[in-house]
Amino acid sequence: MGTPDFAVGTLEKIIENGYEVVAVVTQPDKPKGRDKKLSPPPVKECALKHNLTVLQPQRARDEAFIQEVKSYNPDAIVVVAFGQILPESILHMTKYGCINVHASLLPQYRGASPIQWAVIDGCKKTGVTTMLMDEGIDTGDILMVKEYELAKKETGGSLFDKLSLLGAELLIETLKGIEAGTIKPVKQDNEQSSYVKMLTKSMGHIDFANSANEIERLIRGLNPWPSAFTYINKKMLKIWDADVVESIEDIKVPQNSVVRTALISKEKMYVICGSGFLELKEVQLEGKKRMCIGDFLRGNRIENGIVLG
16 A cells, blocks of 8 residues: 555565565545646556556545455555555454554654655654554554664755665565564654654745754755745745855845845855855746756846845
8 A cells, every 4th residue: 555656666675575466555546737637646657567456445444445455365464655544444454464664763753744854853864664553643563663864965855765765675674574473563652752744835935034054954855845945036936955154255245134135246145044144056936947056146137135035
């Protein structure tokens, strides 16, 4: 059971390792693009490529769907970012239960978007956890864990790709361990737990009253979606890459400069933050392509001292 790109690697690994996949369950096709043409989830595309049976229930709690799953008599159900809450009857239907791959070091970062929040919060490390699902949200017993140290310029997108691969590998290790009887489930310490909320587009609106460090992490965490942005000359300006600078030289700072003030020097652009400065490296003006800051400044008349937002 899975839906987005993140789950594809796990399905591929299960097939690659010779397990019999009796069915693949994913979300219904959704309309995309200007023409609103129905588009299949990535997991469905992968399943069809391997000629696997695909089930797409509107509601996983529907009795007809529950009975259909039961008819396959599965030994285990693997769940990776499926996107629906499973009823108790499915959770306890199989011999080995529902095995979930979660992109955090549980009990930390339960809930939606743990990958992006690990970057936004400035975590030094994160990882993936396999667990036995129960009725709670990411509260089941832990089976196995693999850690990953974040790169200095890690983005939500790059971490997504790395943890997808790591999760697929860990799932196979978990299945083998369960078969061999060598894994002892460990209960989560609820006192150490934390939950993260879903990402929204509005989260990307930069508040320059925050520190340059916080803003730089936000930019990386929301890359590629929903992306961090501000406004310049009443047009949206997405910021894809930036560096933190504690102090700047050789730039005339206009009198009465406030937070959000942009300082321009040759082919560099800095923004005054609540603490420190943010040097913009790659941006995208509304209706334009992504470009380095030098190209942006050459193609647009941006005055030193302009206030963003």
